[in-house]
Amino acid sequence: MVIFRSGMARDKIFKDTQDFKEQYRALCVSVLGREFDKCTDKERYSMLARLIAAKSRAIEAECHPKEAKKVYYFSLEFLLGPLLDNYLLNYGLRDLVADGIDEMGSSLDTLIKQEVDPGLGNGGLGRLAACFLDSMAHEGMAGFGNGMRYRYGLFRQEIEDGRQVECTDNWLEGGFPWESRKDGSSVTVRFGGEVVRHQDETGRFWFTQEGGECVRAVPYDVPIVGYGGKTVNKLRLWSAEPCEEDFDLDAFNAGDYARANKFRSDVEAISTILYPNDAGEHGRILRLKQEYLFVSAGLQSILRTYEHEHGHDWDHFADHVCIHTNDTHPAMCGPELMRLLVDVYGLDFDQAFKIASASISYTNHTVMPEALEKWPIETFRHLLPRLYMFIEEVDRRYRENLMREEVNADLLASTAILWDGQVRMANLSIIFSHSVNGVSDLHTSILEQTVLRDFYRLRPQIFNNKTNGVCHRRFLAQANPPYAKLITDAIGTRWLDDATELERLIPFEKDAGFLDAMEAAKKADKERLAAYIEETTQLQVDTNTIFDVQVKRFHAYKRQLLNVFKILDLYNRMLDDPTFKPAPTTFIFSGKAAQSYVLAKEVIRLINSVADVINNDARIEGRLKIAFVPNFAVSNAQLIYPATEISEQISVAGAEASGTSNMKLMMNAALTLGTYDGSNVEISQLVGEKNIKIFGLRAQEVEDLYASGSYFAWNQVNSDPGRLGRIVSMLTDGSLAGLSGNFESIRDYLMAGNDHDLVLKDFYSYVDAWEELTAFYADRHAWNAAALHNTAKAGFFSSDRTIREYMHDIWKIES
Ligand code: NBX
Numbered sequence: 001m002v003i004f005r006s007g008m009a010r011d012k013i014f015k016d017t018q019d020f021k022e023q024y025r026a027l028c029v030s031v032l033g034r035e036f037d038k039c040t041d042k043e044r045y046s047m048l049a050r051l052i053a054a055k056s057r058a059i060e061a062e063c064h065p066k067e068a069k070k071v072y073y074f075s076l077e078f079l080l081g082p083l084l085d086n087y088l089l090n091y092g093l094r095d096l097v098a099d100g101i102d103e104m105g106s107s108l109d110t111l112i113k114q115e116v117d118p119g120l121g122n123g124g125l126g127r128l129a130a131c132f133l134d135s136m137a138h139e140g141m142a143g144f145g146n147g148m149r150y151r152y153g154l155f156r157q158e159i160e161d162g163r164q165v166e167c168t169d170n171w172l173e174g175g176f177p178w179e180s181r182k183d184g185s186s187v188t189v190r191f192g193g194e195v196v197r198h199q200d201e202t203g204r205f206w207f208t209q210e211g212g213e214c215v216r217a218v219p220y221d222v223p224i225v226g227y228g229g230k231t232v233n234k235l236r237l238w239s240a241e242p243c244e245e246d247f248d249l250d251a252f253n254a255g256d257y258a259r260a261n262k263f264r265s266d267v268e269a270i271s272t273i274l275y276p277n278d279a280g281e282h283g284r285i286l287r288l289k290q291e292y293l294f295v296s297a298g299l300q301s302i303l304r305t306y307e308h309e310h311g312h313d314w315d316h317f318a319d320h321v322c323i324h325t326n327d328t329h330p331a332m333c334g335p336e337l338m339r340l341l342v343d344v345y346g347l348d349f350d351q352a353f354k355i356a357s358a359s360i361s362y363t364n365h366t367v368m369p370e371a372l373e374k375w376p377i378e379t380f381r382h383l384l385p386r387l388y389m390f391i392e393e394v395d396r397r398y399r400e401n402l403m404r405e406e407v408n409a410d411l412l413a414s415t416a417i418l419w420d421g422q423v424r425m426a427n428l429s430i431i432f433s434h435s436v437n438g439v440s441d442l443h444t445s446i447l448e449q450t451v452l453r454d455f456y457r458l459r460p461q462i463f464n465n466k467t468n469g470v471c472h473r474r475f476l477a478q479a480n481p482p483y484a485k486l487i488t489d490a491i492g493t494r495w496l497d498d499a500t501e502l503e504r505l506i507p508f509e510k511d512a513g514f515l516d517a518m519e520a521a522k523k524a525d526k527e528r529l530a531a532y533i534e535e536t537t538q539l540q541v542d543t544n545t546i547f548d549v550q551v552k553r554f555h556a557y558k559r560q561l562l563n564v565f566k567i568l569d570l571y572n573r574m575l576d577d578p579t580f581k582p583a584p585t586t587f588i589f590s591g592k593a594a595q596s597y598v599l600a601k602e603v604i605r606l607i608n609s610v611a612d613v614i615n616n617d618a619r620i621e622g623r624l625k626i627a628f629v630p631n632f633a634v635s636n637a638q639l640i641y642p643a644t645e646i647s648e649q650i651s652v653a654g655a656e657a658s659g660t661s662n663m664k665l666m667m668n669a670a671l672t673l674g675t676y677d678g679s680n681v682e683i684s685q686l687v688g689e690k691n692i693k694i695f696g697l698r699a700q701e702v703e704d705l706y707a708s709g710s711y712f713a714w715n716q717v718n719s720d721p722g723r724l725g726r727i728v729s730m731l732t733d734g735s736l737a738g739l740s741g742n743f744e745s746i747r748d749y750l751m752a753g754n755d756h757d758l759v760l761k762d763f764y765s766y767v768d769a770w771e772e773l774t775a776f777y778a779d780r781h782a783w784n785a786a787a788l789h790n791t792a793k794a795g796f797f798s799s800d801r802t803i804r805e806y807m808h809d810i811w812k813i814e815s
Contacts, residue, residue, distance in 0.1 A: 013055045013091060013229070020100045027051050036104055042174060044106060045084070045114035048097075049177035052087050056223035057180065060232035064142040066309050069319070069813050071136065071143040072302055074295065074333060075326035077126030077274070078133070078147050078235060080222070081474065081634030082115040083178055086134075089478050091229040116171050117635040119153030120237075120274060122594075123553040124660050125365045127634065128439075128799075129326055131471040131660075135803040137226025137233045138473075138497075139815055143803075146298035148290055149179075149220050149237035150274040157592050157631040159537075161740040162608030164593055164601050179220040179237070186218045187300040188243060189293050195385045207343060209386040214243040215267050217297035227473055227496060238297045240270035276594040285383060288375060292384060295332045296340075299323075303340055314347060318358035322811040325362045325433070328373045328425040333360055334432025335390040343386070353394065361435035361810050363466070364426070366657050367443070367451050368557070373425035380423050391417060391428065398431055407458075414454040430455050430462075435810045437466045440658040440679040442699060450703075464809055467679055468658040469802035472499045472794070475664040480642035482521035483669065487791070490514065499798035506792045515784040518669065522645070525668075529643035532636065533588075533627050539615065541625055545584040546777055548673075549665070550648035551632055551640055554593035554600035557655035561603050561746065562759045563587070563648055564610055566767050567624060568727045571613075574620050582623065583774035590629035590640060602745050604628070606731075609739045637661075641668045645787075646773065649674030650766065652757045654699035656680075663797035669787035673773055675762070679797075686793045691786040695769035696762040705758070713751055716760035724763060 014020040028036045028047050036044065064070075088094040088108075098108040121127060129145065136143025155166035193212025199205040217238045224233040242264045252260035270289045306321060323333055334356045341352040381388040395417040402412055413419065417427045430436055430452070438444030444465035448456040456463055477484045477496055487495065490508055495501035508514040526543040533541055550563050570582045589607050593600035611626035629636060647665035649656075649672055656678035666672060666683060674680040675696045684692045697705065705711050717725045728750060730736055731743040750759065777783050795801070807813040 012059070013093065014096060017096055017100045017103065020096060021104060024048065024051055024100065024104075041106070041110055042114050045111040046175065046177045048101075048111055049084055049115070052084070052091075053178045053180070053223055056087070056225050056232045057221075059229070060223055060234060063231050067320075068142040069322065069811070070302075070305075071141065071322040071324060071811050071813070072146050072298065073129060073132060073136075073143060073324050073326065074146045074298060074330035075126070075129040076148060076290065076294065076329040077121030077326075078129045078145055078237075079121035079123075079126035079634055080118050080130045080235075081127075081638070082112070082117055083222075084115050085112050086474055086478055087225045089473060090225045090227045116174065116176075117633045118171050118176065119156075119169050119633055120147070120150055122154060122274075122276060123592075124658075125327060127470075128365075128468060128660060130634075131469065131474075131799040132803060132806075133224045133233065133235060134226070134471045134474065135469070135799040137224050137231045138228070138800055139803055139807065140226070140231045141803075141807060141813055141815075142233065144233055145224070145235035145237075146294060147235065147237050148271055148274075148294050149239045151239075151268075151272045152274070154274050154276060154592070155595065159604075159608060159628060159630045162605045162612065163740060164604045166595050176220075176222075178222050182219045182221055185301060185304075186216050187297050187304075189215045189217050189240075189296045191215065191289060191292070191383055193385070195389065207386060207389070213263075213267070214246055215270065215293065216241045216243045217293055219297070219301065236298070236301070238271065238294050240267050240293055242267040276596075285379065288379070288383060291329055292332055292336070292387070295330050295336050299333065299337050299340055303345070307345075312345070314341065314345070314351065314355060317355045321359050322813075323360045324806075324811070325360060325429060327363060327365045327371075328429050331362075331373070331425040331429040331432075332384075332387065334428060335387050335394065338390050338394075339387055342390075349393070357432050357434055360433050361437075362429040362433040363437050363439065364443075364447055364452070364657075365439055367446055367655065374422040375425070377418060377421050377423055391423065394431065411454050411458065415458065426452075427455075434462060435464060436462050437464045437810070438657065439466060439468045440682060441465055441467060442654075442678060442681050443657040446654060446699070466802055466805050466810075467682055467797075468660050468663070469797050469799035470660050470663045470667070472496075472667055472798045472800075475638070475641060476667045476791075476794075479638035480521075480525060480668055482524045483518070483642060483791075486514070486517050486521055495795075498795075499800060500795035502792050502795045504792075505788055509785040509788050509792075512781060515781050515788070518784050518788060519780060522643070522669065525642035529588075529639050532639050533629060536630060537627060539625075539627050541586045541627055542584070542622060545586045545623075545625065546645050546774060547588060547643050548585050548646040548648065549588045549640060549644040549670070550650070551588070551590040551629075551637065552659075552661050554591050554597070554603055556599055556749070556757050558651050559757055559759055559762075560589065560591075560607065561757075562650055562762060562766055563589075564603070564607055565724075565727050565759060565763060566770055567614070567626065568610060568730060569723055569763075569767055570624060571617075571620065572723070572726060574623070582771070583777055584623045585774065586625045586627060588627045588629060588640065588644075590632040590636070592632060599745060599749055602743060605740060606736070606743055606746060609736045609743075612739045613736060637664075641665055641670075644668060644670040645777070646670060647672045647674070649677070649680050650696075650762075651675060651677045652762075653677040653697055653702050655757075663794065666790040667794040667797070669784075669791050671773065671783070671786060671790065673769060683797075686796060687790055691789045691793075693769050693773045695765040697758065702758065705761075711754065711758075711761065713753075713755035713760055716755070716763075717751070724760060 025036050028039055088097055101108045133145050153169040153171045156169045158165045190209055191213045193210050196208050196210050218241050219236045219238055222235040224235055246263050248260045270293055275287050325333055337356040338352040341347040438447045448463055491504040530541050530543050567587055573580045608628050614624055641664045644665050647670040649662045653675045659678040673693045676694055676698050684694055717728050731747045
């Protein structure tokens with residue numbers, strides 16, 4: 001399939017199929033010492049990736065002029081997903097390479113399947129960072145990622161007796177052919193030790209941090225290929241290694257190998273695992289070390305490049321360099337940049353603060369209180385004594401200024417960096433930033449009015465909204481070939497470059513032939529997903545049923561529980577009343593729960609237990625089926641989104657900062673069934689009420705209800721023992737216990753916990769909304785027209801648009 005505009009950089013890569021085959025064969029021989037025919041599929045994949053990576057690095061070396069303003073996107077997570085297919089699409093090489101490989105007696109699809117999915121992130125925040133890298137390259141800007149190269153990615157999820165089991169994700173086992181190690185760009189990062197004050201005869205003094213633990217940070221660069229192939233940027237991932245001078249030769253010679261090697265394992269631990277974003281991470285020094293390592297190493301590398309290109313012209317640093325911090329994990333960028341400018345480059349404190357705050361910006365991704373990072377001052381000062389001096393001094397001056405303005409004491413209490421024996425990372429981020437943004441209209445206004453209200457009062461001008469977006473090339477063009485072809489046949493290829501071109505699909509909402517073809521494309525996508533579900537879970541699903549999908553991290557506020565309650569209600573009503581026939585539906589769930597998040601893991605077990613009951617009950621004649629797809633990742637997400645017809649976005653209003661699966665799903669012609677939360681609000685405004693189903697309390701109503709103290713979960717249950725009460729009872733009466741027992745803790749969360757996420761409160765409006773939406777499904781043309789309207793309006797949610805807004809408003813770069 002050719003979905004590519006002409007005149008791209010692909011000619012620079014391979015002249016033709018023959019040229020590609022020759023280069024590919026030559027690489028196999030030179031690297032593996034074996035002919036292509038003698039290589040395994042894994043080796044063939046690996047050589048192909050290396051070939052594309054090498055070509056990409058050559059483009060990268062010359063694609064930006066020295067004067068180009070550079071943006072460094074600091075993120076502890078990048079969920080890249082598989083790269084080969086994506087890069088071939090971006091270079092416009094898919095057909096050429098596929099033909100070549102066919103002629104060589106293999107197939108591109110076979111090789112694509114060999115690729116591992118690097119799971120270097122938890123969920124939305126990490127995937128957003130990867131979409132942004134793609135869009136920055138597409139926009140032609142010099143935008144670079146800075147992150148950690150974890151030895152093990154987020155755990156691989158298996159399901160046993162309905163339970164989530166976490167297995168090690170050894171993603172580097174077969175090597176990662178896209179990366180290149182840059183020993184020459186290594187830097188050192190120091191932890192612990194003590195700060196020593198020096199003074200010369202003129203009275204000038206300075207500080208050094210000495211002793212402690214010295215770590216060598218080694219970068220691995222991954223090329224980021226923009227669509228069109230003209231811009232290739234890089235993602236720099238840091239790995240922690242011991243500094244060789246710390247090797248204890250005496251211990252080794254004395255035969256004490258354990259002691260001699262201990263320093264190695266202590267240091268390597270820093271880049272060993274990706275922390276799941278769960279509650280238990282507080283006080284884990286390793287996490288703090290990770291945060292400091294990638295911040296310090298990244299900044300040292302930036303300063304080296306800057307010095308090389310601009311000398312010591314520090315006053316113009318912020319005209320050439322932007323440092324964007326993805327939530328608070330890189331919050332130490334501010335003080336660390338100051339430390340380097342003062343201690344290494346000899347600037348004074350005020351000048352260093354000015355440079356840091358002019359170049360740093362911050363995005364907030366959540367209002368969940370448990371995600372507000374705080375570190376005990378003692379831990380912090382012990383690990384990072386020199387850095388702490390900068391934080392303390394910035395905090396002291398900040399307080400002094402506030403006092404001078406005679407603001408009320410509450411402002412100090414809520415906005416100071418150091419408080420109650422802790423370093424507050426969000427406050428640190430904000431005080432060092434010239435821009436603070438939320439990720440949807442609603443989220444930004446919640447930040448301004450509640451969570452960060454006091455900062456907003458003090459500096460309203462730095463607050464702004466940047467509604468999230470997703471990479472439509474990966475999640476539509478690449479993930480959904482039948483639909484992408486249909487779109488391209490109708491409106492040409494320009495939508496790949498400019499997603500707002502999708503609006504040109506609107507006239508086809510009245511074209512019966514087009515709508516039938518859409519139906520056929522969706523059916524093909526559903527067949528592909530059904531085959532995957534059968535392969536991974538042995539469950540057969542009927543592609544003539546509605547595919548109703550909720551795929552995302554498991555969290556109480558996302559309310560997968562509400563979805564299960566709805567399914568149980570439909571089931572109970574069917575058993576009670578043989579004339580009640582809900583629309584035949586396959587409910588598909590996928591997602592991981594943080595390892596230590598007990599309730600979320602119980603909800604996964606509940607879904608699988610309900611599936612076990614309903615899927616095996618002949619009385620309902622297969623009308624309802626539940627599939628739990630294990631190990632949600634970018635790769636299987638690309639199979640799930642295209643096959644979806646109903647997109648479940650049912651978080652409690654005010655809790656989901658934005659959500660991005662809602663965007664990926666609407667693009668793929670799914671209708672949203674959702675609350676008025678996060679970016680659902682903007683989706684609904686764009687597609688119009690006819691083309692989305694909204695239910696439940698609004699954010700303000702949720703807030704008022706909490707504030708009134710008048711909500712009583714038991715009232716909900718007592719007022720309808722026949723439906724809600726019965727479902728709550730089923731949690732503990734043995735009805736669902738067949739697979740692995742009852743669900744006391746979920747019952748306690750609802751009843752003793754007074755239904756914190758208002759599952760019982762929104763239940764009826766949710767079930768009614770589902771029934772109305774599925775009744776609409778029967779009118780196939782009307783449904784497909786509404787689904788097409790969702791695709792047509794999805795252009796706004798391309799991350800290209802989001803990135804252009806960051807460029808214009810925050811980074812001050814013109815396209
Ligand atoms: O970021 C997610 C939000 O939950 C989504 O609504 C949003 O669409 C997405 C991209 O903006 N947040 C997320 O994945 N993680 C965190 O927000 C997070 C922040 C700090 C922390 C742990 C997790 N310590």
